[in-house]
Amino acid sequence: MNKRAVALLSGGLDSSLAVHLLKDQGVEIKALYFYTGFCITEQKRRLGLKKENGQQYVNPAIRAAAQLQIPIEVVDISQEYFNVILHPKYGYGKNVNPCVDCRILMLKKAKDIMEREGYSFVITGEVLGQRPMSQTREKLKLIEREAGLEGYVVRPLSAKLLPMTVPEKLGWIDREKLLSIKGRSRSRQMELAKKYGLEYEQPAGGCCYLTDENYAIKFKESLAVDGLITREDLVLFSVGRHLRLPSKTKLIVARNEGEAKFLMTLKHRYDYAYRKDGKGTFVLIKGDMPEEEYQLVADIVSRYSKREPCYVILSIKGEQREIWAQPIDNASLDSFKIYTKKGAMR
Amino acid sequence: MNLEDIKPDVVHDVVGTFCPVPIAETSKVMKSMKIGEVLELIADDPGVVEDIPAWCNATGQEFLGMYQEDGEYHLFVKKVKEL
Numbered sequence: 001m002n003k004r005a006v007a008l009l010s011g012g013l014d015s016s017l018a019v020h021l022l023k024d025q026g027v028e029i030k031a032l033y034f035y036t037g038f039c040i041t042e043q044k045r046r047l048g049l050k051k052e053n054g055q056q057y058v059n060p061a062i063r064a065a066a067q068l069q070i071p072i073e074v075v076d077i078s079q080e081y082f083n084v085i086l087h088p089k090y091g092y093g094k095n096v097n098p099c100v101d102c103r104i105l106m107l108k109k110a111k112d113i114m115e116r117e118g119y120s121f122v123i124t125g126e127v128l129g130q131r132p133m134s135q136t137r138e139k140l141k142l143i144e145r146e147a148g149l150e151g152y153v154v155r156p157l158s159a160k161l162l163p164m165t166v167p168e169k170l171g172w173i174d175r176e177k178l179l180s181i182k183g184r185s186r187s188r189q190m191e192l193a194k195k196y197g198l199e200y201e202q203p204a205g206g207c208c209y210l211t212d213e214n215y216a217i218k219f220k221e222s223l224a225v226d227g228l229i230t231r232e233d234l235v236l237f238s239v240g241r242h243l244r245l246p247s248k249t250k251l252i253v254a255r256n257e258g259e260a261k262f263l264m265t266l267k268h269r270y271d272y273a274y275r276k277d278g279k280g281t282f283v284l285i286k287g288d289m290p291e292e293e294y295q296l297v298a299d300i301v302s303r304y305s306k307r308e309p310c311y312v313i314l315s316i317k318g319e320q321r322e323i324w325a326q327p328i329d330n331a332s333l334d335s336f337k338i339y340t341k342k343g344a345m346r
Numbered sequence: 347m348n349l350e351d352i353k354p355d356v357v358h359d360v361v362g363t364f365c366p367v368p369i370a371e372t373s374k375v376m377k378s379m380k381i382g383e384v385l386e387l388i389a390d391d392p393g394v395v396e397d398i399p400a401w402c403n404a405t406g407q408e409f410l411g412m413y414q415e416d417g418e419y420h421l422f423v424k425k426v427k428e429l
Contacts, residue, residue, distance in 0.1 A: 065404035
């Protein structure tokens with residue numbers, strides 16, 4: 001009964017391989033996939049985007065579990081995750097990715113499920129030294145301790161470089177058959193995947209968009225200017241071009257039909273603007289916009305709607321206005337962009 | 347089996363949510379169901395067409411089939427083992 005484990009499965013190369021290695025040792029495994037609310041697949045589907053070959057984006061974890069022939073449970077941690085992202089105890093990575101806190105939360109949840117359902121340990125695809133923020137020897141130890149799982153997290157890909165875990169000590173699994181991979185190169189893993197015939201999602205990095213630089217810029221700017229971030233904001237940061245007007249009103253400009261359709265679903269809660277004849281973008285307006293900026297917004301709509309002079313409809317607090325607009329010039333437009341062309345944050 | 351003849355024991359509507367939420371919801375609802383019972387999941391994320399059969403394959407549940415109507419998908423899953 002001790003050869004039962006839960007595994008954190010993202011569907012990427014490392015976690016799929018980790019599961020495969022222990023399944024090969026006869027361990028009965030249940031995969032856990034944590035839904036944080038920052039899933040790239042979810043966002044792409046929400047915006048109606050498809051792959052270049054016309055296929056749907058598929059959740060890599062579910063596909064991997066089917067391939068590995070192990071049960072998978074999708075665990076919704078989005079509510080708790082919201083607090084983690086706003087107040088990470090161990091800070092952010094390069095962008096707004098609170099990787100250490102995120103791992104702790106996921107391992108805590110894994111521990112609950114493990115104990116409740118009679119599993120004996122946890123498997124992860126972590127590789128020593130692969131990610132600077134969360135996968136150093138010290139961080140792996142810290143994450144494990146904070147989650148209350150000291151000695152019970154098996155990392156098959158780097159096991160031989162890490163202290164012996166309880167399942168190894170007690171002979172539930174054979175340490176000799178585990179690996180000693182470290183660092184950022186994935187060549188060894190790719191070789192093994194080929195050997196075992198495992199398909200996996202590329203590129204690596206999982207399904208989380210908090211590691212995206214553009215997302216992080218919008219997040220940090222909003223925290224600095226608005227001082228408050230809502231759950232809806234967290235979704236909106238991944239949609240459209242974001243512009244900040246002098247009054248601190250924010251405009252979110254749809255970049256394609258999918259984004260326009262999505263932003264339109266929020267019409268009942270925000271002010272908005274669009275080209276009257278429908279031949280152009282859709283703009284969501286966040287904040288109390290003073291009347292002197294109406295023309296500016298109309299000119300921005302015109303700029304992003306085929307760059308043609310046109311009539312623009314502005315819906316402000318339920319009241320519709322029609323404004324004749326000329327496309328705004330590039331220099332003025334640039335001054336409102338949260339992310340400038342030079343890559344610097346305003 | 348004809349899908350129209352299936353009388354679901356539980357109907358769960360997840361319209362408006364996208365992957366992986368429909369799967370998380372399916373998993374949650376099916377945990378509380380008894381073996382032999384059938385779930386009808388209603389969703390509008392076109393990805394469920396692939397996700398739900400894959401999830402059934404991974405977890406050993408029986409996928410009975412699906413149909414599409416007015417942009418919504420109706421998927422039928424029979425619980426055949428504990429989750």
